[in-house]
Amino acid sequence: MKLPIGQPMIRSYPVHLCHLSIISHNRDFEPWFFSNYIQISCPPEFPYDRTKIINFFDYDYYNPFYASSPFASELRTERLKIPGKIISDFLEAIENNIYLHIYVDDFYIPFRSAYKIKNIPHELFIYGYDMSNRIFHVLGYDKNGKPQEMTLTFEVVEQAYVGANFILENGYKNCEWMHFDYQISYTSTQYNINLKRIINSLKSYLDSTEFNLMPETVTGLSVYKLLKEYYNNYINNRTTFDVRAFHVLWEHKNVMYQRVRYLEEKMPFNLNTLTTRLFKLQNDYLILRNSLIKNELTKKKIDNKQFCELIDSLVDRESQILSELLVELNFNSRLEVSQLQESNGGQNNQI
Missing domain, CATH: 1.20.120 (Four Helix Bundle (Hemerythrin (Met), subunit A))
Structure with a gap:
C-alpha cells in the first residue's frame, strides 16, 4: 500500500520535501503554492554559524508550513516507547491514510552518510508499506544529500526509531521538535490564486x-x-x-x-x-x-x-x-x- 506523493519543486529541507510531496500529487495545490513561497529569510548569524540557514520565509521549527497549508493537517504525538508497538502503529496510521514524519537514528539507515559511523537523529518520511516483503516505502536524503524514494525493512525502521529514542533521551534537549512524531493527513480542498x-x-x-x-x-x-x-x-x-x-x-x-x-x-x-x-x-x-x-x-x-x-x-x-x-x-x-x-x-x- 502506498499513499500518493508528488514531485515537489522545493526539496532543499525535509520540511518542504515532506509537506510538498503530500500536497503535490495533483494540481489542486498550485494556486496556494504559487501564492506563497515568495519571501526568504535567514538569521543574522548565518555568515559564521553553519546551524543557521537561508530558507523560505514562514519556517517555524514547531509546525513548519502545515498550519498554514489548507491541504495538510498535522497531529503531533508523543514518541512511541514500546518497541513491540512501533511497527503496528505505523502500519495502522498508513491504513488510515496518514503520512508519518518521524526521527530515526541514521546509524541504522543504509542510505545515510552516518550509516554505521555515528549516531545522529534525522528525519524520515513514511508513505507506504508492503506486508509481503515487510518493508516501508520512505522518502529521505541519500548519502549525497539528494532526496530519493527508497525502502527500509520493518526491522531496520524499528531499530532506528528505538535508537533515536535513546539519543533524544540523553541529549538534544534544545531540539524540542525532535521529541515528537508527526502524523500528516491530506485534505482535498479548493484554493484560488491570491x-x-x-x-x-x-x-x-x-x-x-x-x-x-x-x-x-x-x-x-x-x-x-x-x-x-x-x-x-x-x-x-x-x-x-x-x-x-x-x-x-x-x-x-x-x-x-x-x-x-x-x-x-x-x-x-x-x-x-x-x-x-x-x-x-x-x-x-x-x-x-x-x-x-x-x-x-x-x-x-x-x-x-x-x-x-x-x-x-x-x-x-x-x-x-x-x-x-x-x-x-x-x-x-x-x-x-x-x-x-x-x-x-x-x-x-x-x-
Whole structure:
C-alpha cells in the first residue's frame, strides 16, 4: 500500500520535501503554492554559524508550513516507547491514510552518510508499506544529500526509531521538535490564486520588510549581503562550504519563474518577456551553485571580489524583473477590481 506523493519543486529541507510531496500529487495545490513561497529569510548569524540557514520565509521549527497549508493537517504525538508497538502503529496510521514524519537514528539507515559511523537523529518520511516483503516505502536524503524514494525493512525502521529514542533521551534537549512524531493527513480542498498576497509578498521581498513574527531575522534582498559575508568567511577558512544556501536560492528563482508561467497560463497577463528573463536568472543561479560545488572539490575558489560582483549583478537583475512584475500585477489587480465592480453595479468589492 502506498499513499500518493508528488514531485515537489522545493526539496532543499525535509520540511518542504515532506509537506510538498503530500500536497503535490495533483494540481489542486498550485494556486496556494504559487501564492506563497515568495519571501526568504535567514538569521543574522548565518555568515559564521553553519546551524543557521537561508530558507523560505514562514519556517517555524514547531509546525513548519502545515498550519498554514489548507491541504495538510498535522497531529503531533508523543514518541512511541514500546518497541513491540512501533511497527503496528505505523502500519495502522498508513491504513488510515496518514503520512508519518518521524526521527530515526541514521546509524541504522543504509542510505545515510552516518550509516554505521555515528549516531545522529534525522528525519524520515513514511508513505507506504508492503506486508509481503515487510518493508516501508520512505522518502529521505541519500548519502549525497539528494532526496530519493527508497525502502527500509520493518526491522531496520524499528531499530532506528528505538535508537533515536535513546539519543533524544540523553541529549538534544534544545531540539524540542525532535521529541515528537508527526502524523500528516491530506485534505482535498479548493484554493484560488491570491493575487493580493503575491503582490504584498513581492513588495516585502524587494523591501526586505521586517516581521514581528521573526524579530531580527534578515529577509528579502538583504539576505544577499549576508551571503557575501558568508562567502568571505568561507574563502578565508573561517567557516565551511555549505551548498544548501545556494541550492535554496536556485529553488527560489526557479519557483518564481514557474509562478510567472502559471500566472500567464491561468490569468489574462502578458508576462512573456519577464518569463524569459526569469528563466535566464534561475539558470544563472543553477550555474553558480554547480560552479561552487566544483570549485570546492577542486579547491579552486572564486575570489571574493568576483563573487560579490556576480551576486550584486544577479540581485540587480532580479530586483528589476520583480519590480516590473509588480507594476504588471498591480495594474491587472486594479483592472480586475474595476471589472468586478462594474459587474456588480458599482459596489465596492474586495478581491
